[in-house]
Amino acid sequence: MTLWLYLHFPAIQLDKLKIAEQTQKSDETEPDGITTELSRPCIIVGGRDNRVMQLDQAAAQLGISTGMGLAAAAARSRELVVHPYDEADESRTIREIAQWLYLITADIALFAPQGLLLKVSGMLAMYRDLSHYLSTLRSHLDTQSFTYRFAFGYSPEAARLLAKQHGALAHQNPEALEKALHGLPLVALSLPAKQLERLQRVGFKTVGELFALPLVELGKRFDCELVQYVSRLRGKVPHPVTFYQPEPEFERYLPLLYDIENLDWLNKPLLKLLVQQEQFLRLRNRHARQLILTLYQRDAEPLQLEVGRAEGTDRADLWLNLCDLKLSSVTLNGPVQAIGLKVAQMCQPDELMHDLFAEQRGTMTPAGLVAVLQAKLGERAVQGLTACDDLRPELATGYCTPLSMPGTPLSGTSLPNAPSLYPEMGYLRPAFLLPSIEPLQHKINVHLGPERICTGWWDAHEVERDYFVAQDAQGRWLWVFRDRQQRWFCHGVFS
Amino acid sequence: MSNLIERLQRQDLVWQGSGLIGRQQHSKALTTTGYTELDKHLQGGFPKVGVVDLHTELGIGELRLLLPSLMQQSGLTAIINPPARLNADALQRIGMDTGKLLEITPGCPQEALWAAEQCLKSGACNSVLVWHGALQVYQVKRLQLAAQTGEACLYLLRREHYGEGTLPVSLSLGLNPHTKGLSITVKKRKGGWAQSQFALDMSLLWPELTEQFHTQSKEVPDVAQQYSTGR
Numbered sequence: 001m002t003l004w005l006y007l008h009f010p011a012i013q014l015d016k017l018k019i020a021e022q023t024q025k026s027d028e029t030e031p032d033g034i035t036t037e038l039s040r041p042c043i044i045v046g047g048r049d050n051r052v053m054q055l056d057q058a059a060a061q062l063g064i065s066t067g068m069g070l071a072a073a074a075a076r077s078r079e080l081v082v083h084p085y086d087e088a089d090e091s092r093t094i095r096e097i098a099q100w101l102y103l104i105t106a107d108i109a110l111f112a113p114q115g116l117l118l119k120v121s122g123m124l125a126m127y128r129d130l131s132h133y134l135s136t137l138r139s140h141l142d143t144q145s146f147t148y149r150f151a152f153g154y155s156p157e158a159a160r161l162l163a164k165q166h167g168a169l170a171h172q173n174p175e176a177l178e179k180a181l182h183g184l185p186l187v188a189l190s191l192p193a194k195q196l197e198r199l200q201r202v203g204f205k206t207v208g209e210l211f212a213l214p215l216v217e218l219g220k221r222f223d224c225e226l227v228q229y230v231s232r233l234r235g236k237v238p239h240p241v242t243f244y245q246p247e248p249e250f251e252r253y254l255p256l257l258y259d260i261e262n263l264d265w266l267n268k269p270l271l272k273l274l275v276q277q278e279q280f281l282r283l284r285n286r287h288a289r290q291l292i293l294t295l296y297q298r299d300a301e302p303l304q305l306e307v308g309r310a311e312g313t314d315r316a317d318l319w320l321n322l323c324d325l326k327l328s329s330v331t332l333n334g335p336v337q338a339i340g341l342k343v344a345q346m347c348q349p350d351e352l353m354h355d356l357f358a359e360q361r362g363t364m365t366p367a368g369l370v371a372v373l374q375a376k377l378g379e380r381a382v383q384g385l386t387a388c389d390d391l392r393p394e395l396a397t398g399y400c401t402p403l404s405m406p407g408t409p410l411s412g413t414s415l416p417n418a419p420s421l422y423p424e425m426g427y428l429r430p431a432f433l434l435p436s437i438e439p440l441q442h443k444i445n446v447h448l449g450p451e452r453i454c455t456g457w458w459d460a461h462e463v464e465r466d467y468f469v470a471q472d473a474q475g476r477w478l479w480v481f482r483d484r485q486q487r488w489f490c491h492g493v494f495s
Numbered sequence: 496m497s498n499l500i501e502r503l504q505r506q507d508l509v510w511q512g513s514g515l516i517g518r519q520q521h522s523k524a525l526t527t528t529g530y531t532e533l534d535k536h537l538q539g540g541f542p543k544v545g546v547v548d549l550h551t552e553l554g555i556g557e558l559r560l561l562l563p564s565l566m567q568q569s570g571l572t573a574i575i576n577p578p579a580r581l582n583a584d585a586l587q588r589i590g591m592d593t594g595k596l597l598e599i600t601p602g603c604p605q606e607a608l609w610a611a612e613q614c615l616k617s618g619a620c621n622s623v624l625v626w627h628g629a630l631q632v633y634q635v636k637r638l639q640l641a642a643q644t645g646e647a648c649l650y651l652l653r654r655e656h657y658g659e660g661t662l663p664v665s666l667s668l669g670l671n672p673h674t675k676g677l678s679i680t681v682k683k684r685k686g687g688w689a690q691s692q693f694a695l696d697m698s699l700l701w702p703e704l705t706e707q708f709h710t711q712s713k714e715v716p717d718v719a720q721q722y723s724t725g726r
Contacts, residue, residue: 364617366571372613373599381600385583385593396584402597428703429585431558432578447709469703475672476554477704493579494704495558 001235003120003172005134006159007141008149009097011054012090012114013044015146017083018056020257023268041077045070046085053085087113092253097144098244103283104140105133109156109241115163117156117241130172153177155235161188161207181233182208189233195226207233250280250288250343259298259335263327266295266339270323273341274316286346287312293323294340300333302340307375310403311367312347318368325375370402391455392463393433393491428469430479430492440480440488444470450482469494526648529563533679533695537666538687540564544646545665545685546639550655553578555672557652559701561624566591570621570647573597573614576607578626608634615641615649622648629656635663674706 009015041059043052050070062076074080090113098108098116107119120133127133141148151169153159158181162169165188171177184207186199202221204210210218210230219227231237252273260266270293281288289312295303307322364372373382384402388395428448449468456462465481472478479492503509525539534540541547541564551557565572572595574581583593597614601607607625614620615638630651642649655669661683669680676697681690698705 364619366619369571369614369617369619370597372617373597373610377599377601377606377610381602383598383600385581385586385596385598387583387587387593393582393584397580397582399598403594429582429588431562431582431585432554432580433582434579447706448703471706474552474555475706476552477556478554492582493554495554495556 001154001174003124003130004153004156004159005118005120005137006111006151006153006156006163007116007118008160008163009094009114009116009146010149011044011147012093013083013086014042014054014056016089016093016255017042017257019145020269023272024257040079040081042081042083043073044083044085045073046087086255089253089255090114095244095247096252097141097146099246099280100144101137101141102244102246104136108244110244111160115160117159119243120152131170134170151180153181155233156239156241157229157233158235161190161233164188182206182211184208186210189229191226191229195222198222250277251340252276252342253338253340255338256336259337261332261335263330263332263336266327266336267320267324269339270341271316271320273339274319274323277319277341277343278314278316281314281343281346285349287314287349288319288343288345289347290343290345291319291323292340292342292344293326294342295330295332295336296338296340297332297334298337303330303332305330306344308345309368309371310401311365311371312345312349313368314349322371322375325372328376329378366403391453392461393429393453394437395461396429397433428494430477430494432493432495434491434493437489437491440490442472444472444478444480446470446480453481467491526564526567528560529567529700530560530695530697532693533560536679536681536690536693537684541648542665542685543648544642546635546642546649546651546663548651548662548664548667548683549653549670550668550682551652551670552654552672555670556677556697556701556704557670559697559704560670560677560695561622561650562589562591563700565622568595568621571595571597571614571619573599573610573620573623575599575610575614575623575625576601576604576627577624604628608638611649612638612641614645615647616644618645618647620645620647622650624650624652626652628653629659630662632660632662639663639665674710676701676705 041062041064042056043059043064044054045051046053052064052066052068052070052073055064055066059073059080062080064073064076064080070082074082094110094112094114094116098110101108101116101118105118105123107122109117109119111117118137120130123133124130127136149163149167151159151162151166152172153162154174154177158177161184162177162180165184166180169177169180171180186204186206186209187196189196189207191199199210199222211234215227215231215236218230228237232239254269254273256269277288277291289310290306290308293305293307295305297303305323305326307319307326309318309322313319370382379401382402383399384404386398386400388398390396446468447470449470450466451468452464452466454464464484467479467481470478470480477494478490479494480488480490482488500509524543525537525541526543527534527540528537549557549560566589574596577598577600581596581598583596586593586596597620599607599610599614601610604627607627611623611625614623630653638649641647651664664683665685667681667683669682671678671680673694675694677695678692679695680692683689696705698708702708
């Protein structure tokens with residue numbers, strides 16, 4: 001028989017809120033660590049008629065219980081913090097937990113929004129025994145600080161019912177489990193209310209009483225759906241489960257405890273996400289090259305920021321730096337309620353070739369430097385150069401993303417040693433070209449020229465110019481030209 | 496007396512100002528400028544690490560002064576806030592690897608200094624060229640420290656600003672146009688004396704861009720003559 005383990009997370013949303021609160025508090029409190037102020041009672045309400053679904057200890061002390069109406073709960077205390085139930089978020093979180101557990105156990109089935117089913121039998125080949133497996137699992141799970149209940153079972157449904165009813169059922173011998181299952185009240189079964197009522201009218205009170213009846217008899221009295229359910233519960237019929245496949249992408253959503261208007265305060269929650277991302281990437285031996293950071297603002301469109309780094313990395317601190325720089329130039333339209341993080345581009349880690357004997361200088365690689373500069377100044381402000389095959393001077397220089405072009409010099413040798421004379425005069429080009437051609441305003445002294453450039457008739461950017469090298473009264477070397485209409489312009493500076 | 500000094504020197508008990516850079520590091524801390532004459536005056540060349548202040552107008556040959564030393568480097572060269580756009584064509588023609596150039600055009604002077612600091616301390620850049628206005632002492636000190644962290648050299652290209660006092664730079668040069676190339680004044684040199692003015696002959700590398708070349712060789716082709724007089 002296959003052994004299953006069911007993990008039930010009764011209060012994911014509440015736990016998440018508490019974690020956020022604790023991290024915030026630990027930042028604020030002094031080193032002595034005494035927190036005299038008790039946290040305010042907190043409940044989560046949901047459903048059509050706003051019933052209490054999750055509540056913390058402080059709320060329980062006030063006498064609030066699950067299933068209570070919102071009005072009744074709110075009447076108990078002024079201090080009560082109420083949050084609406086968010087099923088989508090819980091489903092997302094349970095996937096994240098599954099992803100986390102996937103590191104130590106293989107077969108996981110999702111029972112969204114609050115449960116996970118693990119197939120234990122297969123994993124016992126890897127762990128010494130069941131207790132070893134369970135302790136590994138629990139210590140792994142405890143790092144996420146979610147409350148959970150668990151139970152073993154010889155059918156998925158049995159494990160599920162036991163986990164929901166009992167807190168922690170670490171038994172694994174079939175008799176004990178069977179006994180626990182027999183002791184469950186009938187209402188614990190997930191059957192339609194009508195069916196339950198019919199069973200109760202017959203006189204069944206516990207699951208054991210139901211099991212005592214042969215299946216054939218049950219089939220005669222009730223419909224075949226009940227028979228199927230019971231046989232699934234007893235492990236006689238296989239329960240169809242689809243196992244979880246880890247996502248190839250990293251995408252996280254983190255609601256914030258309070259609205260944040262100051263972008264500096266986003267650091268802490270952002271770092272949390274980035275650390276998760278680091279773990280995600282490291283386990284897959286991948287590096288992130290581009291992130292999409294989404295700021296969900298109140299009463300405004302979500303703001304999407306792309307943070308890129310030419311050379312991928314998985315380190316959270318480096319990404320936090322880049323995100324900080326990017327955020328420094330952002331203005332918000334409203335307070336931020338939640339943040340989302342997604343890895344848009346992943347890459348294989350580069351095997352960097354370091355010079356073993358060169359002295360260590362600085363800490364950044366060229367690509368890292370470019371990423372930092374681009375994050376702060378914008379992508380347009382940091383550019384690389386490449387020479388294009390065009391005779392028109394203004395088109396001979398192309399701008400590209402830095403470090404992308406090899407940019408090998410035309411001639412292998414360095415500076416020409418022999419003085420170049422008139423035949424090579426065409427090679428004389430100024431190091432600086434004015435961003436726009438300017439009319440020549442002052443007196444110049446022409447030294448060299450002309451060099452006629454007459455081309456481009458095919459793409460509507462025709463030039464017919466005679467270029468001269470000239471010097472003005474201040475001794476500056478200019479590159480000037482005269483067009484067909486005999487007008488003089490300045491185009492470059494021989495710096 | 497001289498005997499005594501000699502003896503003390505041999506025992507390394509006399510500290511000499513000219514040895515400030517350190518005798519053993521001397522050749523390592525400087526990089527040749529590519530002009531033998533200038534190397535002689537600077538006793539080895541530009542510093543590899545530090546801040547070089549160049550007081551210059553635009554277009555008199557200030558970049559030509561730096562290009563030979565920039566071309567020897569293996570790391571990146573950052574060009575921050577240039578007065579006009581760089582011409583990759585021209586740089587490749589003289590044999591420069593344009594793939595190692597970063598052209599940074601920041602929005603304001605503060606950002607230019609920030610970018611310069613980042614480039615300097617990254618360790619990825621060998622030299623950083625910044626076109627800038629007047630500077631404060633603390634700004635230069637900060638850049639100097641960044642240059643030491645990343646072992647890079649910062650070249651400040653700007654007009655001479657009177658009244659900003661002496662800045663803590665490693666080397667300060669004043670550049671003026673000259674018929675042979677550039678007339679250079681060494682205004683300040685760390686570990687050495689400031690020297691009087693001298694003329695740097697650039698005709699070996701850029702003969703066409705010296706006035707001397709044009710006054711000497713008068714054989715301007717007829718076509719050009721025709722142009723300069725106007726057809």
